[in-house]
Amino acid sequence: ARVGISRPHESAQLHVAGEATYIDDIPELTGTLHCALGLSPVANGRLTGMSLDALRALPGVVAVLSAADIPGTNDCGSIVHDDPILCSGDIRYLGQPVFAVIAETRDIARRVAARAKDVLTIEAAPPVLTPQQAHAKGQYVLPPMHLERATHEGGAKAAIAKAPHRLQSTFEVGGQEQFYLEGQISYAIPKEGGAMHVHCSTQHPSEMQHLVAHALRLHANEVHVECRRMGGGFGGKESQSGLFACVAAIAAHTLQRPVKLRLDRDDDFLITGRRHCFWYEYEVGYDDEGRILGAEISMVSRAGHSADLSGPVMTRAMCHFDNAYWLPDVSMHGYSGKTNTQSNTAFRGFGGPQGAIAIENILDTVARALGRDPLDVRRLNFYGKTERNVTPYDQVVTDNIIEELVTQLETSSDYRARRAATAAFNAASPVLKRGLALAPLKFGISFNVKHFNQAGALVHVYTDGSILVNHGATEMGQGVNTKVAQVVAHELGVSFESVRVTATDTTKVANTSATAASTGADLNGKAAQDAARQIRERLAACAAERHGGDAAAVQFANDKVVVNGRTLDFCTLVAEAYMDRVQLWSDGFYATPGLSWNKETMKGRPFYYFAYGAAVSEVVVDTLTGEWKLLRADILHDAGRSLNPAVDIGQVEGAFIQGMGWLTTEELMWHPQSGKLTTHAPSTYKIPTANDCPPVFNVQLYEGDNFEDSIHRSKAVGEPPLLLPFSVFYAIRDAISSAGDHKVDPPLRAPATSEAILNAITAVQASAA
Ligand code: MTE
Ligand code: LUZ
Ligand code: MOS
Numbered sequence: 136a137r138v139g140i141s142r143p144h145e146s147a148q149l150h151v152a153g154e155a156t157y158i159d160d161i162p163e164l165t166g167t168l169h170c171a172l173g174l175s176p177v178a179n180g181r182l183t184g185m186s187l188d189a190l191r192a193l194p195g196v197v198a199v200l201s202a203a204d205i206p207g208t209n210d211c212g213s214i215v216h217d218d219p220i221l222c223s224g225d226i227r228y229l230g231q232p233v234f235a236v237i238a239e240t241r242d243i244a245r246r247v248a249a250r251a252k253d254v255l256t257i258e259a260a261p262p263v264l265t266p267q268q269a270h271a272k273g274q275y276v277l278p279p280m281h282l283e284r285a286t287h288e289g290g291a292k293a294a295i296a297k298a299p300h301r302l303q304s305t306f307e308v309g310g311q312e313q314f315y316l317e318g319q320i321s322y323a324i325p326k327e328g329g330a331m332h333v334h335c336s337t338q339h340p341s342e343m344q345h346l347v348a349h350a351l352r353l354h355a356n357e358v359h360v361e362c363r364r365m366g367g368g369f370g371g372k373e374s375q376s377g378l379f380a381c382v383a384a385i386a387a388h389t390l391q392r393p394v395k396l397r398l399d400r401d402d403d404f405l406i407t408g409r410r411h412c413f414w415y416e417y418e419v420g421y422d423d424e425g426r427i428l429g430a431e432i433s434m435v436s437r438a439g440h441s442a443d444l445s446g447p448v449m450t451r452a453m454c455h456f457d458n459a460y461w462l463p464d465v466s467m468h469g470y471s472g473k474t475n476t477q478s479n480t481a482f483r484g485f486g487g488p489q490g491a492i493a494i495e496n497i498l499d500t501v502a503r504a505l506g507r508d509p510l511d512v513r514r515l516n517f518y519g520k521t522e523r524n525v526t527p528y529d530q531v532v533t534d535n536i537i538e539e540l541v542t543q544l545e546t547s548s549d550y551r552a553r554r555a556a557t558a559a560f561n562a563a564s565p566v567l568k569r570g571l572a573l574a575p576l577k578f579g580i581s582f583n584v585k586h587f588n589q590a591g592a593l594v595h596v597y598t599d600g601s602i603l604v605n606h607g608a609t610e611m612g613q614g615v616n617t618k619v620a621q622v623v624a625h626e627l628g629v630s631f632e633s634v635r636v637t638a639t640d641t642t643k644v645a646n647t648s649a650t651a652a653s654t655g656a657d658l659n660g661k662a663a664q665d666a667a668r669q670i671r672e673r674l675a676a677c678a679a680e681r682h683g684g685d686a687a688a689v690q691f692a693n694d695k696v697v698v699n700g701r702t703l704d705f706c707t708l709v710a711e712a713y714m715d716r717v718q719l720w721s722d723g724f725y726a727t728p729g730l731s732w733n734k735e736t737m738k739g740r741p742f743y744y745f746a747y748g749a750a751v752s753e754v755v756v757d758t759l760t761g762e763w764k765l766l767r768a769d770i771l772h773d774a775g776r777s778l779n780p781a782v783d784i785g786q787v788e789g790a791f792i793q794g795m796g797w798l799t800t801e802e803l804m805w806h807p808q809s810g811k812l813t814t815h816a817p818s819t820y821k822i823p824t825a826n827d828c829p830p831v832f833n834v835q836l837y838e839g840d841n842f843e844d845s846i847h848r849s850k851a852v853g854e855p856p857l858l859l860p861f862s863v864f865y866a867i868r869d870a871i872s873s874a875g876d877h878k879v880d881p882p883l884r885a886p887a888t889s890e891a892i893l894n895a896i897t898a899v900q901a902s903a904a
Contacts, residue, residue, distance in 0.1 A: 137625035138847045145617040145636065146364065146610075148490040157366050158320045158336050167322075168197055170237050170386050170396040171244035173251035174405060175222060177259045178229040178475040182222055184256035187234060195243035198390060201234045204553055206388065207352035211381050212373035214584075215277070215442035218478065219315065220350060220381045226257055227440035228475050229810045230405030232378065236387045237394060241767065245399065262475035262810035266414045266435040269472030276442040277336055280469040282453045282737040284462075284527040291466035294429025302504065306417070306496045307406025308489055308885040310437065311410035311797040313482055314822050315611075317366025319407060320397040321380040322345075323387035330357040331384050333544065334489035337376035337686030338368045338609050344641045347377060349383040351388050355641075358384075363638035369793075370481030373649045374443055375407045401838040402756035404815035410797065411436040411448055411490040417497065425501045427607025429464040432456060432493060435454035438471040438488075439478035445471040448479075448486035450583050454528055455490035455785065458858075459537045459577040460498070460516040461523040475810050481651060484857040487578055488797075492885070495574060495861050500880045504871060510573045518577075525886060533579075534745055534842040536720040541575050541749050544836070548639060548751040549770035550574075557753070558559075568756050569766075570870025574862035575749040578855035579742030580653060581727055587648040588727035588743075590658035594623060594666040595720040598713045600706025602627065602634045606663050607647030608655035609639045613853050614782035615655040621778060622660045622846060626667035628691025628707050652852035657743075658725055660846035666723025673719075677712040677902035678703070680722035694787035744843045746855040749771035750791065752829075761893030763867055765795070767831035770859055775850030781853045784834050790856035796823040797857075798864040798885045872897050875903030 149155035173190075175182075187199045202209050202223040212218035233255060238244035263269050287294055295301060322334040331351060337343050340360040348358045360380070365372060379396050386394040398406065417432040422478040434452055438445035449469040449562040456467055484805045498516065502509035516523050517537050545551070550573060557569045582588050592606035604623050609613045616636040624631045625699045640649070648658070671691060675698075679686035684699030702709075712719060732739040750770045756763040770791060774783040804813045814820040840848035864887055871881040871892065879902045883895040 137621045137631055138778050139776060141779060142617070142631060142810050144614050145620060156363055158319050158334050160324055161322060161334055163395070164324065164393045167393040167395060168237050168239065168390065169241035169244045169385070170235050170239070170383060170394050171248035172232040172382065172402065172406065173234040173236060173248045174402070175226050175229060175233050175255065175257065176252040177226055177257045178262035179259045180226040180259040182224055182226055182233065182255060182257055185234065185556045186254045189254060190247050190250060190792060193247055195239045196236060196247055197239065198237045198384060198386070199234055200237065200389060204389060205350055205385055208349045210349065210585060211377035212441060213348050213377065213443060214446065218441045218443065220378055224260045228477055230477060230812065232406060236380050237390060241397065264474055264476060264805050264807065264810055266412065266437045266474065269474050269711055270470055270682040271705050274473045275471050276438040276473045277446045277471045280449055280737065282454065282467045282527055284465050291429045291431045291464045294464035295418055295420035297331045298428045299423055300421050301418065302421070302497065302500060303418040304500065305415060306493060306494055307414045308412060309462065309801070310412040310479065310803050311482055311801050312404060312803070312820060313367070313369040313371030313409060315365065315367030315369055315371055318398045318403045318807045319372070319376055319379045320401060321376070321383040322385035322393065322395040324393045325387050325391050327355065331388060332359045333384055334361050335376055335380045336365045336372055337380065338363055338373045338611065338651055339894070340363070340609065340639050341647045342374065342532065343377060343380045346381055347384040350385055360641045361638050362609050366610040369483050370485065370651065371409065372408060373481040373651050375480050379820040401815050405812060406477065408439050408443060408479040411438065411445065411479040411486070411489065413452065414437035415493045417493065421501050424507050425507055425515055427462055428462065433468040433470065433491065435470045435472050437474050437476060437479060439474055439476045442479040443478040443480045447583055448481070451739065452486035454579060454583065455487040456494055457526055458491040458494050459518060459575045460494060461518050462527060465527045467527070476805060481706040483793065484675060484854045485652065486795065487854065488858050491576065491858055495865065497772050499865050499868060502706045503878055506878060510550065513575060528741065530645065530740045530742060533743065536773065537575055537747050537838060539578060540747050540773060540837050541573070544751060544769060544771040545573065547771070550751055553753065566756055566758055567754065568870040568873040570756065570866040570868065570873065571748060571751070571753045572862045572865035572869050573751045574859065574865060576747065576855060578746045578858065580657065580746055581730055581741060581743045582648065582652045582850045583732065583741045584652065585732050586731050587757065588654065588658065588730060589648060590662040590725050591644040591647065592659060592662035592666045592723040593643050593720070594663060594670060594723065596670055596709055598710055600633065600709045602629065602644065604634060604636045604663055605643040607639065607644045608657040608659040609650040611650065613655065613786060614779065615659065617651065617782060618656040619660050619663045622664050623667045626664055627671055627705070629694050629866035644783055653853035655850050655853070656842055657845055658727070661725035662723040662895065664846065665725060666721040666725065669721040669723070670719060673717050674708055674712055677715050677717050678708055681711060692891070696719060744841055744845065744850065746773050746850045746852070748859055749866060750859035750862040752866040754866040754870055756867060756892060757824055758874045758896050761889035761896065763892060765829040765863055768829045769833045771835050771837050772856050772859070773837040773839065773850060774852045775839070775845060776848040777836055777846060778849045780800035780836055783836060786831070786852045787834055787856040790854070791859045792823050792828060794857040794860035795863050799859055799887050800886055803884050867892060871899055875899035879903060
């Protein structure tokens with residue numbers, strides 16, 4: 136078998152040797168020019184003047200372009216078209232690109248672009264920065280969304296009113312910078328007849344093709360977009376690579392020379408959006424044991440200045456408020472607040488983490504109010520198998536394994552004994568307090584926009600038996616090329632080394648979806664399997680014709696073909712098939728079956744299946760400083776019948792640490808008056824490092840096939856484990872509550888920075904005193 140086995144990432148050798156080619160490593164063509172963007176120094180207002188001629192006259196400057204120089208549409212919006220490439224009058228945020236400097240060197244381009252504040256005249260207005268401010272003004276990028284389900288007369292409101300206990304509160308969670316190591320970059324090369332070739336670090340080559348075509352007034356068949364790999368995307372290159380692809384292409388088109396646009400890190404922070412921060416206001420009703428009877432919640436996100444993907448992000452947030460729990464009567468309201476900040480976008484989990492953390496906060500608070508172990512309250516609320524198993528959006532949960540998975544982890548992590556040990560430690564330790572928490576997850580797999588759930592592939596078998604695969608997904612380190620190559624090798628019974636996957640390329644597979652929603656291997660693995668199967672069937676027919684026997688009985692394994700009792704080398708059969716004029720290449724296609732979604736009522740079956748997981752984290756918190764450490768994490772994650780356990784465990788570990796950063800150390804701050812993002816570099820914005828991995832880190836995959844007919848019964852793994860570090864946040868909360876009265880709800884916001892932890896400790900101690 137070539138699937139279901141651990142093997143290294145297809146580019147692992149190149150990665151560690153520093154030989155893998157990223158966009159900036161592509162040898163530059165003679166005549167290549169470099170571009171940098173002039174950014175608005177003001178967060179809100181009107182652009183009333185630009186004195187760009189002063190910049191044009193500077194040595195080394197070849198051109199300075201603004202909105203008026205765009206041959207086609209000044210828009211790089213994804214889904215909703217409300218995103219200007221360059222400012223056309225309205226100043227929307229501090230960092231908004233207003234003009235592009237094209238110069239002989241990158242250094243000159245950057246120095247000249249940095250003069251933006253001297254050459255722009257702007258009538259400034261006060262910025263709207265927070266989701267609460269936008270909500271108070273009723274200022275949204277999209278109409279509010281509502282999702283309700285009533286199992287009893289009167290729905291959520293009546294259920295809350297009648298419940299034995301009620302909880303009313305607010306909560307907030309911060310945004311998060313993708314911090315891909317390779318920043319945004321595009322290299323545009325003009326081609327004959329006005330056509331354009333763009334090398335772009337993007338999760339969505341087809342979208343880049345469309346945006347560039349519109350900006351240049353070209354047809355899609357005149358724009359060629361290519362991406363071999365990204366140095367990380369994490370959602371940040373799903374839509375937002377568009378602006379840079381467009382500017383590079385506009386400049387290359389105007390000057391008829393190759394133009395490269397590579398952002399420096401500070402500009403990347405100032406221009407592009409990231410994970411939406413969310414603010415919640417909720418009320419729930421619950422019974423004496425902690426069962427949620429009714430819940431009403433408003434979620435307000437910071438969308439930024441334009442819609443971008445804020446609509447689908449809010450949809451996914453609302454479809455994950457239930458996480459793994461049955462909420463009989465529920466009413467949700469989603470508001471995408473329009474603010475004078477970068478336009479927020481996809482980031483691993485895509486709203487799912489923001490939706491699910493709200494219910495986790497509610498359950499944790501309910502458990503403390505009742506004096507029960509939060510795990511017991513969480514478990515009591517789990518979806519059932521045959522009843523209590525319908526989501527608020529009407530999809531029936533048919534593949535529920537949360538109880539088995541959590542029970543297995545509870546045992547393997549020794550949760551109960553460690554709970555007792557934690558209490559004993561805290562009783563004897565006045566300053567250092569330990570905390571323990573288990574967090575479960577359920578995550579819906581499929582794009583919540585139905586038509587995106589399709590993929591294509593192209594498989595070539597050459598006459599020497601070597602195989603070249605092209606598919607619609609992009610490689611960003613997650614290992615999709617490795618998995619797709621494994622699928623093709625398995626289907627044709629050849630060694631992994633015989634299969635090579637090349638750059639994602641709009642001229643090879645057309646109309647691809649973004650590599651996103653964790654569906655890369657699910658969709659493109661199936662499409663590549665379809666292509667490989669067609670070739671195998673043609674080869675089998677050819678073998679039977681030449682060597683006798685039944686074509687259906689021909690076997691392909693270990694680089695050999697067994698036909699009618701004879702064994703041939705795979706490459707021998709391929710050579711024979713070529714002589715017989717058999718087509719040795721094929722396309723393949725896949726569309727996920729069974730999906731439906733009503734955008735108005737927010738009901739249907741948006742997800743093909745669910746992935747599950749759980750984690751137990753133990754922390755120690757210094758109650759005098761707010762400093763903390765993760766001592767141990769135990770994870771059990773469901774990747775179905777994993778295509779490649781080594782790659783999947785890497786995804787789980789990476790997502791855990793990345794999500795831990797989101798919930799603890801990564802804090803974004805906009806200056807309240809100027810609206811400038813002040814945390815725009817690693818000096819002020821703290822992502823986790825290798826040192827933040829816990830000394831005990833037990834990561835296991837759950838044994839069990841996908842119930843649905845996914846690619847070899849595997850499950851998508853890219854995003855779901857980002858919810859696992861909820862356990863870190865709730866372990867910190869658990870430790871804080873030990874500093875005072877256990878029943879007092881620690882007022883801890885996310886990110887739980889040391890400052891936030893210290894504030895929560897002070898509040899808990901004050902109310903206990
Ligand atoms: N892993 C690495 N190493 N780098 C990345 O940029 N992106 C994540 C996840 N894992 C990412 C990653 C995100 S946001 C998604 S949606 C999935 O990978 C996309 O790839 P897949 O659909 O092939 O899993
Ligand atoms: N839906 C989703 C989407 O669930 N994940 C995504 O990444 C996405 N991107 C665009 C539109 N819908
Ligand atoms: Mo991932 S946020 O769906 O790119």
